[in-house]
Amino acid sequence: MKKWAGLALMSFALIVIGYVALPGYALEQLEQAAEEADAREQRVRQEGMDKLQRYVDFPELRDNLKLRLQRQLRESMGNSLPEEFDELLVAGTNLFIGPLLGQLITPAGIADLLRxxxxxxxxxxxxxxxxxxxxxxxxxxxxxxxxxxWQRLDWRFTSFNRITADYGEGGRASLRLMLERHGLRWQLVDIELLETTNRE
Known part of the structure; x- marks a missing residue:
């Protein structure tokens, strides 16, 4: 009986260790892919791009960025725009933001951002x-x-299936990546540029 309890406890510990270690591994793969995407050799560059395809959920990332931009635009306009025009605002921003994000949010674009x-x-x-x-x-x-x-400054769990990782220079965070667990793989699903102009 003790043997089975010990095996169960060991299995549980291995699952927990794996669960905690996988996000860190995914972040390392993203960072490595960004460096490889800037290599001189075509083969290494292609490997970096392929790796970014695996660790970035591009459709979800574009959708999340589009929603954030729409929200920021709406907030910046305050009460000057009646609520009746919300749908028109969304349609207008989709018309311009969608193609723009399609051009910027690519493996090469993400690699440039991470570097x-x-x-x-x-x-x-x-x-x-x-x-x-x-x-x-x-x-x-x-x-x-x-x-x-940019160097990775910190990363943390924000929920059971979501982490955030902060990147920046000199101890000051400039970029926040948000990764979600999709099956056994963690993928980048959102990006936030942090406010870095606040100084003492």
Whole structure:
């Protein structure tokens, strides 16, 4: 009897450990896929894109982002728009937001977003390029490359089948990913850009 109780307890412990570990594994796969999608080799890039297809629920992600944008638009208009025009507002936003999200929310777009810090630095460097001595320029690039790129700061369960993960630079969260459990796999279903301008 004790043997069966011990086996049952061990099985339960393994299930709990697996359940807690799987979201972390899914986040690692997303991060790895984002890096692979930026590789020079075509084969590695394709592997990264395929992995993103597995760990991102693109239709649900687009729908959630569309709903959030509609809600923010409605809130920004306050009471200036009568409730009778809500359906017209939804139809109008769907007309513009749907195709836009279809172009942005792709494996390549998600990979760029997850590499946000690095890509934003490179964009800024190109935009504000200045002539400087080669040695100084290389030192600046090396320092910036060490700090560039968003890092995972924290992740937590928000419900039995949902987690959130915060990413940012310098300990400040800029991006929140929301993953849901679909069967045995956790998939990205929502993204929120966090307010990072509040300073003491």
């Amino acid at each position: 946000g810090g690095t890509n934003l630095y490179e964009f800024e460097r190109e935009l504000y390029r200045r002539q400087s001595p080669p040695a100084q320029n290389q030192a600046q690039e090396q320092d910036a490359s060490e700090d560039a790129g």
